[in-house]
Amino acid sequence: MAVDNDGIAVVTLQRPPVNSLNLDLLQAMNNTFDDVAKNKSKGMILTSASPTVFSAGLDIMEMYKPDPKRLETFWVTLQDMWLKLFGASFPTAAAINGHAPAGGCLIATSCEYRVMLSGKFTIGLNETALGIVPPTWIQDSLRHTIPTRQAEIALTTGKMFTVDEALKWRTNRGAEGAARLGPPVLEGPQMPPRSPDQILNKTLKMCLSPKMALDTGIIKLNALNEYLVTERTTIVDNAITFGIKKCNDMDINIQKRGRRKVGLIDETAADKAEAIEKCKKFIKRFDKIPSLARGMTKQIFRQEVLQKLLTNRQADTKQFLDLVNQPKIQQSLELYLAMLKQKSQK
Numbered sequence: 647m648a649v650d651n652d653g654i655a656v657v658t659l660q661r662p663p664v665n666s667l668n669l670d671l672l673q674a675m676n677n678t679f680d681d682v683a684k685n686k687s688k689g690m691i692l693t694s695a696s697p698t699v700f701s702a703g704l705d706i707m708e709m710y711k712p713d714p715k716r717l718e719t720f721w722v723t724l725q726d727m728w729l730k731l732f733g734a735s736f737p738t739a740a741a742i743n744g745h746a747p748a749g750g751c752l753i754a755t756s757c758e759y760r761v762m763l764s765g766k767f768t769i770g771l772n773e774t775a776l777g778i779v780p781p782t783w784i785q786d787s788l789r790h791t792i793p794t795r796q797a798e799i800a801l802t803t804g805k806m807f808t809v810d811e812a813l814k815w816r817t818n819r820g821a822e823g824a825a826r827l828g829p830p831v832l833e834g835p836q837m838p839p840r841s842p843d844q845i846l847n848k849t850l851k852m853c854l855s856p857k858m859a860l861d862t863g864i865i866k867l868n869a870l871n872e873y874l875v876t877e878r879t880t881i882v883d884n885a886i887t888f889g890i891k892k893c894n895d896m897d898i899n900i901q902k903r904g905r906r907k908v909g910l911i912d913e914t915a916a917d918k919a920e921a922i923e924k925c926k927k928f929i930k931r932f933d934k935i936p937s938l939a940r941g942m943t944k945q946i947f948r949q950e951v952l953q954k955l956l957t958n959r960q961a962d963t964k965q966f967l968d969l970v971n972q973p974k975i976q977q978s979l980e981l982y983l984a985m986l987k988q989k990s991q992k
């Protein structure tokens with residue numbers, strides 16, 4: 647842990663090669679979180695010493711052929727880590743400088759703010775894809791971060807988000823919707839882009855002109871009707887071109903406005919230093935907010951989710967121990983470890 651001049655603690659996970667969460671690392675995290683609270687730090691930023699992995703999640707070796715007592719201590723220590731981090735009264739942020747699967751995503755979603763490095767990294771709760779049901783409080787951390795519907799889909803599919811997806815969700819309207827309609831007809835002498843209103847107003851003006859004979863008006867209206875039907879694609883394209891141009895003139899970022907944000911991460915950064923700076927900026931937002939009021943408001947806001955685990959702690963532990971001790975799960979862990987080893991040797 648390093649505390650800067652502003653009193654912000656930067657806590658770096660340092661368990662090579664992938665910061666997998668074993669008992670020792672979880673205990674060290676718990677002690678550090680206690681220190682941050684005791685020292686009355688202004689806030690805490692979690693990051694990783696690895697250039698490519700924030701955290702690989704739970705150390706599978708803790709669950710494979712486990713010692714029963716250690717396995718129980720391991721799970722209770724993980725619960726403690728989450729209760730301390732999710733329930734911390736001080737501001738928390740994650741500078742996610744690499745992959746953050748499963749438990750890595752849990753750490754990130756337990757913080758209040760997330761900045762992830764742009765690049766080929768992924769983040770998400772992949773448990774379901776591995777045949778495991780994520781415990782309620784792990785699901786709750788995601789549901790607390792992104793909209794419920796997206797959280798349900800992400801959890802049930804074991805979705806690992808790319809950095810771009812983590813920032814945004816699928817597109818519906820906007821520039822990409824326009825692209826689906828084909829390339830817009832750009833401005834030219836024959837068909838300058840006009841809004842549909844402009845076209846209709848001009849036609850109406852012509853038809854209402856006292857100089858226009860009734861039969862000529864009818865012919866013109868029929869021609870307009872035919873034009874609207876046969877040229878509808880061009881008209882839509884022109885309307886989109888017109889809209890895009892107007893948005894650009896008004897400095898509105900249609901790319902961003904057209905996409906729905908999933909918000910699993912709040913911002914991206916080019917490198918770790920920038921990610922930490924952005925996290926610091928978030929923490930400094932609270933400079934003028936009384937810290938007691940801030941901390942209590944956060945705890946009240948998170949109380950329901952925290953209380954659920956506090957009330958069901960023993961049952962949650964029993965469920966985990968029963969699951970891990972199943973021969974079928976032990977077999978899956980063995981296969982998964984072998985697969986990871988094979989991949990790392992390639």
Ligand SMILES: CC/C=C\C/C=C\CCC/C=C/CC(=O)SCCNC(=O)CCNC(=O)[C@H](O)C(C)(C)COP(=O)(O)OP(=O)(O)OC[C@H]1O[C@@H](n2cnc3c(N)ncnc32)[C@H](O)[C@@H]1OP(=O)(O)O
Binds near residue numbers: 664979982
């Ligand atoms: C699977 C669990 C099954 C049952 C458990 C039952 C109940 C649990 C309750 C539910 C909670 C689950 C939360 C979890 O966190 S489970 C852990 C899920 N984690 C993952 O699936 C991530 C696996 N790792 C990776 O995808 C990659 O390693 C990663 C993208 C993070 C980094 O890739 P990179 O190419 O940089 O490194 P690798 O070459 O893959 O790995 C290097 C060495 O590290 C070992 N490794 C990787 N991850 C883990 C891990 N989670 N635990 C232990 N060891 C891990 C990997 O085998 C390599 O080892 P060596 O070959 O070098 O010895």
